[in-house]
Amino acid sequence: MDLEIDVSSLEAVYEQIVRQIQQGVQQGTLAPGTALPSIRQLADDLDLNHNTVARAYKILETNRVIRTAGRKGTFIHGDASSHIHSRNSHDAAYQMNELVTALFEKGLSKVQIEAVFKTALAIKRT
Amino acid sequence: MYSWLIYAVAFSQIVVLYWLAAPASFRLVYHAMLNKNREWVDANPAFRQRYATPKYSIWICYVTGFGWLGALIYVFFFSGSDSGMTASLSVPILPLMLIQFGYMGIEYYRVYKKIPLPVKRSTSLERRALKDFLNPSWVYICYVFFCLVAGMYISGLVRGVIEKNLFIARMVGMSIAVAIGTFSMLYALRRKKQPVDDALGPLARKFEVFGTVAVLYICVFVGLFRTLQDFFSVYLFTDLAFFFSMSVLIQAVSLFCLMHASTRKLLAEIP
Numbered sequence: 001m002d003l004e005i006d007v008s009s010l011e012a013v014y015e016q017i018v019r020q021i022q023q024g025v026q027q028g029t030l031a032p033g034t035a036l037p038s039i040r041q042l043a044d045d046l047d048l049n050h051n052t053v054a055r056a057y058k059i060l061e062t063n064r065v066i067r068t069a070g071r072k073g074t075f076i077h078g079d080a081s082s083h084i085h086s087r088n089s090h091d092a093a094y095q096m097n098e099l100v101t102a103l104f105e106k107g108l109s110k111v112q113i114e115a116v117f118k119t120a121l122a123i124k125r126t
Numbered sequence: 127m128y129s130w131l132i133y134a135v136a137f138s139q140i141v142v143l144y145w146l147a148a149p150a151s152f153r154l155v156y157h158a159m160l161n162k163n164r165e166w167v168d169a170n171p172a173f174r175q176r177y178a179t180p181k182y183s184i185w186i187c188y189v190t191g192f193g194w195l196g197a198l199i200y201v202f203f204f205s206g207s208d209s210g211m212t213a214s215l216s217v218p219i220l221p222l223m224l225i226q227f228g229y230m231g232i233e234y235y236r237v238y239k240k241i242p243l244p245v246k247r248s249t250s251l252e253r254r255a256l257k258d259f260l261n262p263s264w265v266y267i268c269y270v271f272f273c274l275v276a277g278m279y280i281s282g283l284v285r286g287v288i289e290k291n292l293f294i295a296r297m298v299g300m301s302i303a304v305a306i307g308t309f310s311m312l313y314a315l316r317r318k319k320q321p322v323d324d325a326l327g328p329l330a331r332k333f334e335v336f337g338t339v340a341v342l343y344i345c346v347f348v349g350l351f352r353t354l355q356d357f358f359s360v361y362l363f364t365d366l367a368f369f370f371s372m373s374v375l376i377q378a379v380s381l382f383c384l385m386h387a388s389t390r391k392l393l394a395e396i397p
Contacts, residue, residue: 004248024251035253045249045318073253 001029005046013048017056022065025080032081036066036074063087129211132370136198136214139373143222144191147380149184150393152229156180157396158320159237163244177237179396183229190225194218215369219376223306254315259335265311268342272304275349278357288356296352303345311338325388337379344372 001024005016024030036042039057043050057074060066064083068074077083103113156179160167167174198218201210256262279296282288314334323330348368354360383389 001251002248003251004246006246007243008245021251030251035255035258036251037253038255041254041316042249042251044316046247047243073255 003042003046005048014052014056014059017042017053018059021056021060022063022084025065025076025084030076030080032076032078034076036076038073132211132215132366133198133202135370135373135377136202136218137195139215139218139377140191140194140198142377142380143219144187144194146384148187148222148226150384150389151226152180152183152187153393153396154322154389155230155233156237157392158322159233160241161321162238162241165244166242173240177240180229180233183225183232187222187225190221212366212369215366215373219373250319254331256311256315256335259315259332260339265339265342268339268346271346272300272349275300275346275353278353282357292356296356300345300349303348304342307338307342307345310341311335314338321392322389325392326386327388 003017003020005013007013009016011019021030021036030036036057037045039050039053042048043053046053057066057068061068064077065080066074067077100113103116108116160174198214201214256265276297279288279293283290283293314331314337326333351362351368354362
């Protein structure tokens with residue numbers, strides 16, 4: 001799998017790395033147990049600061065998408081896909097809660113909010 | 127009869143290494159440097175004109191090759207020295223290595239550093255550790271042998287079996303060989319993907335790593351051979367036979383790489 005970064009993008013470089021590795025796991029390109037390049041290799045290949053790649057790997061490790069096995073290297077976690085899924089569900093629930101709270105504060109009723117969401121989902125489906 | 131064979135190999139190494147392989151390798155290195163940001167280079171023809179193909183370095187190779195030819199003719203036909211035979215097969219290769227490393231250093235500052243980094247960058251997520259190419263034990267065994275050979279010479283010096291000058295010569299020689307072998311192996315593993323990798327495919331780097339490990343094993347072999355020679359007066363073969371074989375091997379590998387269809391195609395694309 002190839003990793004592409006855009007340093008002019010508004011998205012931080014370490015976030016681009018995290019996102020693309022997670023996408024690779026979800027799409028099945030990065031199977032559980034696949035060895036990942038070392039921080040030094042990835043940083044040198046992409047001409048990035050080592051700390052940027054280290055930060056991305058740290059986030060992926062915290063999210064249990066990758067696991068580091070000392071000198072053996074860094075690998076895709078055995079349950080990486082389910083961890084990403086549960087993480088995404090958790091993030092979605094949090095963001096939804098924030099949004100609903102904001103909409104209530106703006107004076108919308110429960111029925112109106114439900115209608116807005118249904119419309120948004122219908123647009124997305126088409 | 128055998129003398130003529132040595133003359134032929136000694137002369138052909140100048141042609142193959144100085145006049146064919148080195149200029150081709152200079153052009154490939156130059157091409158790899160431009161690959162840092164190909165879009166920017168294509169959009170700036172003035173840069174390409176100012177930092178054109180390395181003509182001077184290639185001419186230095188041609189001229190040095192002529193110099194060596196003159197030196198070989200003198201050694202073979204006018205000096206009457208037997209030791210010149212061995213030197214003729216080993217000495218011309220060393221300056222070539224210096225020229226190559228020097229060229230890479232110059233081009234790094236002359237061209238590579240002046241090209242800005244691309245905004246969009248990509249790389250493969252394929253790991254390139256030693257264990258991905260071969261069992262690391264093969265390399266560790268090499269270093270164990272180096273330590274054994276060094277230990278033999280140290281004990282020989284302490285016991286007075288070998289002279290100090292011989293000890294220094296052997297240790298310096300082995301250290302340089304091990305340093306070059308190790309550096310080459312690490313470079314083969316860590317260097318970025320280059321156009322030659324695209325041309326030759328994924329086997330190119332594997333071939334390169336195997337080659338550098340083979341160089342380390344040749345160093346081990348030489349170390350053991352020298353130990354037998356210096357401590358037990360056992361001569362498996364002469365220095366001349368060793369350097370003759372090495373010269374033939376280096377020339378054969380260089381010619382194989384040069385004549386490979388992918389290399390020829392890549393070189394044809396470089397202006």
